[in-house]
Amino acid sequence: MLEIRDASIPKDSLLGDAMPDSSVLDVSDIPRQCGLLSNDEIVITENYTATQLVNLLALGQLTAEQVMRAYLKRAGITHQLTNCATEFLGEEAIKRAKYLDEEFKRQGGPVGALHGLPISLKDSITMRGRRNNAGWIKWNNRIAEDDALILKILHEAGAIFYVRTTQPQSLMHLECSSPIYGTTVNPFNRNLTSGGSTGGEGALLGLKGSPMGIGTDIGGSVRSPAANNGVYGLKPTTFRIPRQGLMGAQMGKESIISTIGPLARSREDINLFMKTILDTEPWLRDPSLVPIPWRSITLDSKNFTVAVMWDDNVVHPHPPITRALHQTVEHLKKAGIRIIDWEPIDHQKGWDLISALYYCNGAEEERNLMTEVNEQPLPLTEWILNQSQVKKRNWTEMNELISQRENYRKHYAHIWNERETSLNCSIDCLLTPVGPSAAPQHGTAKWWGYTSTWNLLDYPAAVFPVMTVDLVKDQVETDYKPRNVLDEENFKLYTSAQSYVNAPIALQVVCRRYNDEKLMKCVEIIERAMGRE
Known part of the structure; x- marks a missing residue:
């Protein structure tokens, strides 16, 4: 597998003597300083958002081949610095770009809404004729017979797929280590994780090796990598974006x-x-989806309420996270936005529920996949499989667990409603940490509760970057008393800000179910209050 991957790395991206020593932690400036990217390639990959690229491509001011070559080279550089790729699709991508350029000339305009846009893919997104191991050695040689529906739609819209990216063993880590590809590191501090399970995408976008990536999220797997690498990420409500064609355990x-x-x-x-x-x-092709188009939402920022969850009462956030919340809240207050505190609603119970719901089979299939090929579970795999509520359930017990899930959702909605009534205003969104720390040190990302709670509730959640760890401002809390074993373990990790130097800090916005459009409008209002366009 590694030989296939390494042979696919674009030759014009090989760093050679420009490869930094492993002691160099922050490699974020190397792509632009290594001398491999031309000035035009630096401009293409650094100066334009995906939306701006699509507009420039549609106007004919950039060609698809020009953009594709720039991103292939930068992605290759990024991979050598972070170990983020499983396979480069260079030959196919350039062929596709040339085709799109020819079609542009022939018909006098773009082919679809994403004409020529490079899109990177988490390895678990099914591609016809490509391996799909879903994080397991046993499935290393499993070849997909068809593309996932999401890829068909994006291809029809004119996108170009050019690189597949790393994921952890089992797909159930908030980090990105596997016996197949090793560990993907954070480009801003290689002692820290890129996040998971969409960790390869996180590192790739963090170093601007992709304008847009696709991942999956069942407990934080899009939001964790987005936060750790200083980019944006969205976990939509279920049954809005098609999952048809995906392959995996259970x-x-x-x-x-x-x-x-x-x-x-x-x-x-x-x-x-x-x-x-x-x-x-897409609901016409995948009948499991709800027929809700992407709606235009209007919100009045002068009549807008944000509820801030400072702590989930299970694992206390490190000082950089708390500082990001305080700074953001100050911006919101100055903009005239109403701020209230959000008391979490039994998030420990939420974790007990969702960890059980992940493995109603008692993780039997997952353990068998490893046992059959003598694959050893990594510590974070063992950690999630051994949660106290993970056990094999019969049909009656399964139904009881689903009832508990629905009761938790009903209770959360009831409390939200009660709080709105008592305040005599709507609570437009929640503002929360993405995790209890900035990008975690390798092997330490155990507490999923800040992201997994919203999977349990099926609330849409988006991540946006805020700042980076500050060596002066983010001092250790000397007077904090941990509440439980996991809280104490997390607290002891933060011995100084130096351990997390340069790490991006992000926050999370959460709305009620099927309010995805409102969620993104809330992010816009919050960012505008912070002085961003």
Whole structure:
């Protein structure tokens, strides 16, 4: 597998003597400084959002081949610095770009809404004729017979797929390590994780090696990598974006449904992705989807309420996360936005529920996949499979667990409603941490609760970048007393800000179910209050 991957790395991206020593932690400037990218390639990959690229391509001011070659080279450089790719699709991508350029000339305009846009893909997104191991050695040679529906739609819209990216063993880590491809590292501090399970995408977008990537999220797998690498990510409500054609363990499971979501370098690119998919009415091809188009939403920023969850009362956030919340809240207050505190609603119970719902089979299939080929579970795989509520359930017990899930959802909605009534205003969104730390140190990302709760509730959630760790401002909390074992473990990880130097810090916005469009409008209002366009 590694030989196939390494042979596919674009030859014009090989760093050679420009490869930094492993002691160099921050490699974020190397792509532009290594001398391999031309000035035009630097401009193409650094100066334009996906939305801007699509507009320039549609106007004929850039060619698809020009953009594709720039991103293939930068992606190759990024991979050598972070170990983020599983396969480059260079030959096919250039062929596709040339075709799109010819069609542009022939018909006098673009082929689809995403004409010529390079899109990177998490390895688990099914591609016809390509391997799909879903994070397991046993499935290394499993070849997909068809493209996932999401790829068919994006291809029809004019997109170009050019690189597939890393994922962890089992797809169930908030990090990105596997016995197949090793560990993907964070480009801003290689002692830290890129996140997971869409960790390869996170690192790739963080170093501007892609304008838009696609991942999956069942507990934070889009949002964690987006946050750790300083980019944007969206976990949509389930049954809006098609999952048809995906391959993995426990296919057909309905206890907790994963979603496909985008990672991007701007807020507007998230909207572009969602609108492009939903404008095709994908529910006509995938009947499991709800027939809701991407709607235009208007919100009044002067009559707007944000509820801030400072802590989930299970694992306390590190100082950089709390500082990001405080700074953002100050911006919102100055903009005249109403701020209230959000008391979490038994998020420990939420974790007990969702960890059980992940493995109603008692993780039997997952353990068998490893046992059959003598694959050893990595520590974070063992950690999630051994959660206290993971056990094999019979039909009656399964139904009881689903009832508990629905009761938790009903209770959360009831409390939200009660709080709106008592405040005499609507609560437009929640503002929360993405995790209890900035990008975690390798092997330490154990607490999923800040992201997985919203999967359990099936609430859409988006991540946006805020700042980076500050060596002066982010001092250790000396007077904090941990509440439980996991809280204490997380607290002890933060011995100084130096351990997390340069790490991006992001926050998460959450709305009620099927309010995905409102969610992105809330992110816009929050970012505008922060002084961003």
